[in-house]
Amino acid sequence: MNALVQLLLVAALAPLAHGAMKALRARFSGRPGPSILQSYRDYAKLWCKEAVLPEGASIITRCAPGVAFGVALTLAAALPLGGSVPPLPDVVGLIFLLAVGHFVLGVAALDTRSAFSGMAASRSMTFASLVEPALLAALLGAAALGKGTQLSSLLTLAHGPTSALAFAGFFLVMLAETARIPIDNQETHYELTMIHEGLVLEYSGWHLAFLQAAAQIRQLSFLLLGAILLSGGGVLALAGWAVVLAAAVSVVETVFAKVRLFEVPQLLATGLIFAVTSIVLRLFGAPA
Amino acid sequence: MRLRLLGAGSTLTLALLAAICAFVAATRGSVELGSVPASVPALQLDFALTPLAAPFLALLAMLGSAVGVWGLRRDRPIDAMLIAAFVAAMLVLLIASSVASFFLSWETMSLVSAFLVAAYHKRRAVRRATWVYLVAAQAGALCILATMLVLATHAGGWSFPAIATAAATLPPSARDAAFILAMLGFGSKAGLLPLHFWLPRAHPVAPPSASAMLSGAMLKVALYALTLVTFNLAAPAPTSWGVALMVVGTLSAIGGVLYALVDHDLKRLLAYHSVENVGIIAIGIGLALVARSTGDLALAALALTAAIFHAINHGLFKGLLFLGSGVVADTEGTVDLERLGGLWSHLVWTGPLFLIGCVAIVGLPPFNGFASEWMTFQSLIASWHAFVPAFALVSLAAVLGLSLTGGLAAACFVKVFGVAFLGHPRRAVTRPIATERFDAATLALMALAVLCTLFGIVPMLVVVPLARVVASTIGVAPPIAAALPVLPIALATLPIAAAIGVLAIERYRRVRTVPTWTCGSPVTPSAQYTATAFSKSLRTIFAFVLLPERRRIVEAGASSWFPKRIVYRTESRDIIDETARRFAALMLQFARRSRALQSGSLRLYVAYSLGAVIVAIALANR
Structure with missing residues (x-):
């Protein structure tokens, strides 16, 4: 029951978080920007529209929005916010779960026969494979070391310089995983620079609604995960940190430019090094 | 017959x-x-x-x-x-x-x-x-x-x-x-x-x-x-053996998957994936050896269980993929990914079964590769706590290597399945291709796919008897995580349910199909992304191991701006083959140089003998 409430709450608030970040970013860059409720209106619009698919697309393309949406929901249900189902919040399982989403969208992108989608699939899989070790190391480095791989161990975390290192790694990885500048740009209209948007380029209408929902739920889940790393429990503290993180991401998006494609691996490697350093320090007995 | x-x-x-x-x-x-x-x-x-x-x-x-x-x-x-x-x-x-x-x-x-x-x-x-x-x-x-x-x-x-x-x-x-x-x-x-x-x-x-x-x-x-x-x-076994095996295993896992990524012969690609998976199994065996030598028998049992479980799983999905590639070779006459495409539409049995093999080898839930890779991860992570820091570093490296391997394997099989089975055929199709019929070969594929799925959804089917076997080898039963029996189902339920839901909505909502948008130009099979293009970014990032070699030949036509033909080839070289080749070349060069000693002049040979006698006397008098 609690799990369902948590799931629905995260899913319902995800468009709000997305809208708020978008509005904040517009303010930072001196534009009036859309209302923070715009994402909800977008859903209403997309839901009414018919879906258009490329000719000859297989059943995989038609299933992919559902799988991506299900992956995001599972991620939301796995967050240790008090309502997660016991075996779900497992760090290693989570990494594999995210891989399911990447795999299905990548395969579907190649199914559309469009060179743009293929390019996006290639880039998305490339960066996903580099994100995986960094994310695993960041979460494990933050989690109580060697005491199992349950996410709930994040809640009993002691805070200090080493966990800050792990968080730094997590933040970089989060930018990549949620398609943010400096790695990806959600608001680009130029196919050659798209990664996540390129993957879903051929989707439209209510199919696209599912895919956007998946991306937004994943975004909020990562923000909450970051908030858990920072605060370690308490609903108010969590919400506060999530807002701070969302603002931080918006600042990063305003201040930085998108880096060149082949500089992204260096960025991700930096995240990995932060996370691994925190684990190594912990292994050699440094306090949290 | x-x-x-x-x-x-x-x-x-x-x-x-x-x-x-x-x-x-x-x-x-x-x-x-x-x-x-x-x-x-x-x-x-x-x-x-x-x-x-x-x-x-x-x-x-x-x-x-x-x-x-x-x-x-x-x-x-x-x-x-x-x-x-x-x-x-x-x-x-x-x-x-x-x-x-x-x-x-x-x-x-x-x-x-x-x-x-x-x-x-x-x-x-x-x-x-x-x-x-x-x-x-x-x-x-x-x-x-x-x-x-x-x-x-x-x-x-x-x-x-x-x-x-x-x-x-x-x-x-x-x-x-x-x-x-x-x-x-x-x-x-x-x-x-x-x-x-x-x-x-x-x-x-x-x-x-x-x-x-x-x-x-x-x-x-x-x-x-x-x-x-x-x-x-x-x-x-002393601890050093286990550490050596873990290091070799990690290197094999990463190396195998990297070479698989840049290879476009389906069967050779699968062979490189065997190197990868054998590496994963070796990591498990190595960890079990280290744990046993340090006296942590429970951890040793867990690692060995994970390793043997992965060995069984790899046998099943790799068998499935190799047999599937056999069907592809039979119907298409080639297993070159650059010439395949669109198999999904006529290989109606092999297509979905091959997909199960791909998903299983990548280790996605709820298939068998996930269960055994998850167990390997669990035993490695548990070892950080159990080992002295120096060994823990090795097992940390193994964890990172393993997760990099997982990500790269996912990229590789997106390439394999997306390029070979989906999209348009990449070669000229002259006559309509017959839809595949169910026969004994399909039955074999199906049996393996069923086992891959079954052992993924109910891993305890294998793990329980395996735990007994391992207990009789090591002396202690492996501590199986309580999450293992439920985790694959828990992770896969919502994605599968949502996919079914979307298909159900499709029955009531319109889905229209239109030609793929290619900026107004006609949709041609050659406009699709190819396997070479797909692996390009990873080839660039890992150029230091993959040693890519690129050749571009432009045949000029009326002017250099309108070439008649452009030939573009890119190849990666196995670093081991390359090292062996360099070593052989070095030895040959050395041999050629030393030929100068054999000039054929009798006086020189007399001088050699004299020199040898002098050296011998000098050594004897020392």
Whole structure:
């Protein structure tokens, strides 16, 4: 029951978080920007529209929005916010779960026969494979070391310089995983620079609604995960940190430019090094 | 025809026999099967069932029956017979219990598989690949013989129980010599880096059923032998062996998947993935060795369970993928990813089954690869806490390597499946292609896919009996995480349910199909992304290992702006092959230089002799 409430709450608030970040970013860059409720209106619009698919697309393309949406929901249900189902919040399982989403969208992108989608699939899989070790190391480095791989161990975390290192790694990885500048740009209209948007380029209408929902739920889940790393429990503290993180991401998006494609691996490697350093320090007995 | 039936029938019978042996060994423990006495004790052939061999016998049974069924329809008669002999050799090897019976069946296995690799011997490339395979196999066999001799001479007996009893008193130098020789011999057979070089050569030329058996079963038999030596015949192993195995395993996993990524021959790509998966299994075995030597028996049991579970799983999904690539080769006449495409529309059975194989090998829930990789991760992460920091660093590196491997494998199989099975065909299709019909070969694929799914959804089906087997080898039952039985279902339920939901909505909501948007230009098959293009970014990032080589030839037409033809080729080179080639070139150069010493002038030779005499006298007077 609690799990369902948590799931629905995260899913319902995800468009709000997305809208708020978008509005904040517009303010930072001196534009009036859309209302923070715009994402909800977008859903209403997309839901009414018919879906258009490329000719000859297989059943995989038609299933992919559902799988991506299900992956995001599972991620939301796995967050240790008090309502997660016991075996779900497992760090290693989570990494594999995210891989399911990447795999299905990548395969579907190649199914559309469009060179743009293929390019996006290639880039998305490339960066996903580099994100995986960094994310695993960041979460494990933050989690109580060697005491199992349950996410709930994040809640009993002691805070200090080493966990800050792990968080730094997590933040970089989060930018990549949620398609943010400096790695990806959600608001680009130029196919050659798209990664996540390129993957879903051929989707439209209510199919696209599912895919956007998946991306937004994943975004909020990562923000909450970051908030858990920072605060370690308490609903108010969590919400506060999530807002701070969302603002931080918006600042990063305003201040930085998108880096060149082949500089992204260096960025991700930096995240990995932060996370691994925190684990190594912990292994050699440094306090949290 | 009758010969093919005979071959396939014997394979199936042998598989049944293997299943019975596996069952007895797992339930009864060690059972003596008898022995063939010989006038010389060294030649005595002993046979026994041991618990450690049981999971490998079970794998042989499952894979053997699938390949047998496949053989009913697709194999050439001679290949079907050879496959039966190959299965027989592996079966005997798994129940061998003395040096002579082990080594004889090992050599039989190597030779029969060499004949399978040489199946299409009329082509030069095939004969070359067979030659490389035979050299690797025989050099490895010599190392194995040496291992056995070191162990047996110390024990003074030739049966495995006698050797195992005497192992406790082995002097350290002999123990290390045995391990290094075993690593060379079994490691080259298993395909561990850097001795994997025969795998990517032998697999593309072997028939699909032979590839399935080679990769699915024979590599595992080699790992069984390595486990047997390190956990039994030369036990207790010092910590350094386990660390060495973990390092080699991690390197093999990453190296294997990287070379797979840039390879576009489907069968060679799968061969490189075998290197990757053998690496993952080796990490588990290595961790078990380290844990056992440091006295943490529960962790050792867990790691060994994960390793053997992954060995079984890899046998199943790799068999599925190799047999699937056989169907592709039969219908398309090629397994070159650059020329395939759109198979999904007519390979209505193989397509979905191949997809299951891809998802399983990537390790996504709820398929079997996930369960065993998750267990490997769990045991590695648990070891951070248990080990002293120096070992924990090795296992941290293994965790990172393993997760990088997982991500790269996902990229690779998105490429394989997306390029070969989806999209438009990349070559000219002149006549409509017949839709695939269900036959014995499809049945074989289906059986393997069902097993991959079943062991993924209900991992305890394998893990529970496996835990008993491991407990009898190590002495302690592995602590199986409470999450394991439910985690695959928990992770996969919502994605599957949501996918079904979306398909259900489609029945009520309109979905219109239009031509793919290609910026207004006509939609052509060649506009699709290719396998080379797909792996481009990873090829660039990992250029330091992959050594990509690019050639671009532009044939100028009327002006340089309108070329008549552009040829673009890109190739990656295996760093091991490249090192060997450089070394050979260096030696040749050295030899050429030293030719100057042999000028043919008599006076110079007299001067050499004089010089030698002077040096000899000088040394003698010192």
